[in-house]
Amino acid sequence: RKEVEQDPGPFNVPEGATVAFNCTYSNSASQSFFWYRQDCRKEPKLLMSVYSSGNEDGRFTAQLNRASQYISLLIRDSKLSDSATYLCVVGLNTGFQKLVFGTGTRLLVSP
């Protein structure tokens, strides 16, 4: 079983749509949670951290459910520029704060 599992997609949505991605993680000792964005043939970049209380950054909302070991990302009012791969990332305190990356969920926003 992968440590971090995501639906690879692609999710094809029209501009203005709301789309949600989910991710599950297997290690209950995971301490920190993130969504990274990766554009085609580019490096991953931090989109947002995910907190137990849930957090919002503009059109993006992230939620964490520690009991179910589940993380979600909601994107409202999708833009063409949101087309990318979204990586679910979990941090483990192994002495050097190891990050475990999911394989990513691909989003395609069309006009």
Added chain:
Amino acid sequence: NAGVTQTPKFRVLKTGQSMTLLCAQDMNHEYMYWYRQDPGMGLRLIHYSVGEGTTAKGEVPDGYNVSRLKKQNFLLGLESAAPSQTSVYFCASKPGQEYYEQYFGPGTRLTVT
């Protein structure tokens, strides 16, 4: 600030050849990492360093060596390249232990034929 830079951007090697990938950061970060990214797999950690002069193995270290002689540079070496090492290699850095966010370089696309 340039952030994290990687050279070269692309490279094609023949099986058995050697090469070194260079990662440089100008943010005075203590921690540096080398990852590889393959289709259908998440980024996998090859080696990492928690400070100048220190290195440690990650999940997939076989076939690679690293050095961190200067704080700003982290080198990844392939002594005898194999087709299985065809991948995109990303370097990353972060300020220190208390931080989780890593800053990534633009990547090196390596093909081994």
